[in-house]
Amino acid sequence: MATKCENCPLRRADMFIDMSSDEVRFMQRFKAGELVIEPGTPVLMEGSSSPQLYTALRGMGLRYKTLPNGRRQVINFVFPGDFLGLQAGVMREMTHSVEASTQMTLCVFNRSELWSFFKNHANRAYDLTWLAAVEEHFMGEAIATLGQRSAIERMAWALVRVFSRAEALGLTEGDQMNLPYRQQDMADALGLSLVHTNKTLAKLREQQLAAWTDGTLRIRNMKALAQLGMVDIEAPMKRPLI
Amino acid sequence: MATKCENCPLRRADMFIDMSSDEVRFMQRFKAGELVIEPGTPVLMEGSSSPQLYTALRGMGLRYKTLPNGRRQVINFVFPGDFLGLQAGVMREMTHSVEASTQMTLCVFNRSELWSFFKNHANRAYDLTWLAAVEEHFMGEAIATLGQRSAIERMAWALVRVFSRAEALGLTEGDQMNLPYRQQDMADALGLSLVHTNKTLAKLREQQLAAWTDGTLRIRNMKALAQLGMVDIEAPMKRPLI
DNA sequence: CGAGTATTTGATGCAGTTCAACGCTCGTGG
DNA sequence: CCACGAGCGTTGAACTGCATCAAATACTCG
Structure with missing residues (x-):
């Protein structure tokens, strides 16, 4: 059975900003379900336009791109708390793939409701942008590396x-x-x-x-x-x- | 004298999504002024928390990071239409620097009003997130490169x-x-x-x-x-x- | 005209790639 | 129960793309 956002194990980790109980309720409504996938299973595919967005709850995975010459670049490692699919959500399609390395539990959201984030819950929308900025930061570090x-x-x-x-x-x-x-x-x-x-x-x-x-x-x-x-x-x- | 958003030369370029006249009026209010800087001038500095955000109007520049060992990584080239300072806007501080390579004209916004984007103009906030996602896309490409x-x-x-x-x-x-x-x-x-x-x-x-x-x-x-x-x-x- | 900055070219060396082979662990099927 | 193959990790040897070193040639500007 799906975990309630209220009891989300992630919220306890000290790396995440606290949420108001109002926000938690909103997220609960936004949440469409939970998905458990096995190692090796693709979550999102480059070029596809997934109707769903995910937050990794448990398990680890990989984000990667495949080049025309067949070589693969791993963009980063996916850990619990990572938000997956923003690109597909906001642009047409994914520009990289995501797959599970261990068994993973994903929290599922409907892409179609992303807009309600922005319309009805400005601080959650702000957080989403914040997340994107954090992601950008880490990718900049990877480039430097x-x-x-x-x-x-x-x-x-x-x-x-x-x-x-x-x-x-x-x-x-x-x-x-x-x-x-x-x-x-x-x-x-x-x-x-x-x-x-x-x-x-x-x-x-x-x-x-x-x-x-x-x-x-x-x-x-x-x-x-x-x-x-x-x-x-x-x-x-x-x-x-x- | 500062260009009016209404007459912004960038909006004509076909790579940008059209804006409603309502949106243009909102941007105009948000706009704090215009800044012209000479080649070699830093715009944002790694580690600083600029009170301002910019959109490049004219000219070209560089985003870069400096490593502890003194080496420099150029993250990307800044072109007209690029939005600068989102990181400082949303996180504490910039994680990379930006400097001008030619003379540049920047459209200046106050960081303190960023929040009004989210509160009062959801579709502009959505666009901001979209921009962040586009940025992420290109950085992923750079990583693969x-x-x-x-x-x-x-x-x-x-x-x-x-x-x-x-x-x-x-x-x-x-x-x-x-x-x-x-x-x-x-x-x-x-x-x-x-x-x-x-x-x-x-x-x-x-x-x-x-x-x-x-x-x-x-x-x-x-x-x-x-x-x-x-x-x-x-x-x-x-x-x-x- | 001299100093400083950017581009160009040649020579040498090494960090990292490629090729090749072997060992270990598991799962599968005979 | 053993044989076999597939996937992953490990190790050695040879090669090479790119870094590093060095120096010459523009170009700009005070």
């Missing part, structure tokens, strides 16, 4: 980012977390070959900075890792939840 | 994109346009060294695909260039203007 960082710096950057995000969501246990992606996924995210990704991870292990094996990421020296990846360990930005 | 394309493909991609955008704005003359950036800017945008950027441009010239010299870009074979850069020559997406 792909353009200016070396392989080992990229990897350090990615692991720090992923771990911090998970931490803010309460998905970590001590210095460990579940990271259910393949090395190929990370390679496609960082613009590296699979082979070099593997060797780079081995280096981080040797240097006692971080170890990612068997789907578990263990951070052994966060400070050094963050320094290597040139990440400001800013207090993770609070963001709204849709 | 930096991650998966070779040097010459990147360059071809960038030149096609830039030229198409300029064309939609009516800034081209036949197969030529003004491209007032330095090779270093392009290098920092594509994640290439200055030297290799130069050599890559030379190749495109030899191959009769495109020639960019003395601030003028000339496209000699758009079809081949687009194919090399793997760009879908999609009808340039219509977008709202703020």
Whole structure:
């Protein structure tokens, strides 16, 4: 049975801006249902115009684009709290695909009601824009990473980012977390070959900075890792939840 | 003297969604003034929280981030019609800088009135979100470019994109346009060294695909260039203007 | 005319790609 | 119960696209 927004487990995580109970009621009305999908299942497809929008409730996934030459770029990793489908909602169609890496639970909204956000609930619309701006921020960081960082710096950057995000969501246990992606996924995210990704991870292990094996990421020296990846360990930005 | 929104030259360009006269009147009220800045002048600074938002009216500029190690990543090129400062508007502060490459005229809005967008003019707020989604789309493309394309493909991609955008704005003359950036800017945008950027441009010239010299870009074979850069020559997406 | 900035060209080196092969784990079917 | 293949991770070796180093050539402007 679908969770009530009132009891949404995400709202408890401290990375999200608090909602008024009025807002929660509005979201509940907006919510069309819940969707559980298995690993490997596509959620949204590039070029399609999904009638639905989603918020990831549980599980992890990937956003990616496929190029005409067949290569794949992973845009980012999808975590609980991510809003999916804004592009299809507001433009004609999706410009990237999303698929599940683990089993995922998605909160489903009807695209046709997106407009009521703007007409009837200005602060929720504001939050939506805020979310888009946050997304833009992270994509800007990714661009800087792909353009200016070396392989080992990229990897350090990615692991720090992923771990911090998970931490803010309460998905970590001590210095460990579940990271259910393949090395190929990370390679496609960082613009590296699979082979070099593997060797780079081995280096981080040797240097006692971080170890990612068997789907578990263990951070052994966060400070050094963050320094290597040139990440400001800013207090993770609070963001709204849709 | 400041242009009236009513007479805004941008609204004529066919890449922008039409505005109702009601919307135009609202924008006029929202508009705080006009700003003319000289080449090299910073408009927004990373880390600052500008009290103002801008729409580029005339001229070209750069969005960029500076990394802790001193390297610079150009996020994208700023063209007329671009909205600047959404991040500072909605989050605390800017996460990238913007500076002018030519003389620029900016349309100035007060950040404090951003909220009135959402409260009083839902369709303008919707357009703002739309713009953010468009921005996200292009940044996703840039990520794919930096991650998966070779040097010459990147360059071809960038030149096609830039030229198409300029064309939609009516800034081209036949197969030529003004491209007032330095090779270093392009290098920092594509994640290439200055030297290799130069050599890559030379190749495109030899191959009769495109020639960019003395601030003028000339496209000699758009079809081949687009194919090399793997760009879908999609009808340039219509977008709202703020 | 000299200083500063941008473009161009050649030479050398290395970070990361590509190719190739092997091991491990699982699921499937005979 | 074992054989087989598919998917993923790991490792070595060879190659190359691009970075880096170095220096010359415009161009602009005070």
